Amino acid sequence: MIRFEQVTKRYPDGTTAVDGLSFEVSEGELVTLVGPSGCGKTTTMMMVNRLIEPTSGPILVDGEDIAAVDPVKLRHRIGYVIQQVGLFPHRTVLDNTATVPTLVGWKKAKAGARAAELLDLVGLDPKTFGSRYPDQLSGGQRQRVGVARALAADPPPAFGRGDPQCC
Known part of the structure; x- marks a missing residue:
């Protein structure tokens, strides 16, 4: 299970790539992010494996906040x-x-x-x-x-x- 709870990514220049995003993906469920170029799809996915850190809001994988997981170990466990x-x-x-x-x-x-x-x-x-x-x-x-x-x-x-x- 992957859960975003009011996740935001705001860059230092003030650009908001993701704003208050909340959703849940259950184990075995397939999800597609669809939207125009620049709407935050890639940023959202890169936050799951901490290639990009969210500005606010937790991202949980199987109930565990990924902010507490070593990013390298996290990436080894996520395909x-x-x-x-x-x-x-x-x-x-x-x-x-x-x-x-x-x-x-x-x-x-x-x-x-x-x-x-x-x-x-x-x-x-x-x-x-x-x-x-x-x-x-x-x-x-x-x-x-x-x-x-x-x-x-x-x-x-x-x-x-x-x-x-x-x-």
């Missing part, structure tokens, strides 16, 4: 896809996909196997695409690698529960 994909240009598709499992301590073989499994899941044959670099992919293929990477570390369905078999 997300960056708007412009954000793949590392100097790393192969397989290595890009295995990034988070590697960061959280998975053994290289397990991280690579999980990356290959997810590339296959998103329709990119790991034997064909795994050794390629992001600039050798189409935009849609890059987006699919970003989705695979977001799922790679098995983000837990409930916030704060680590994967006991991760390493």
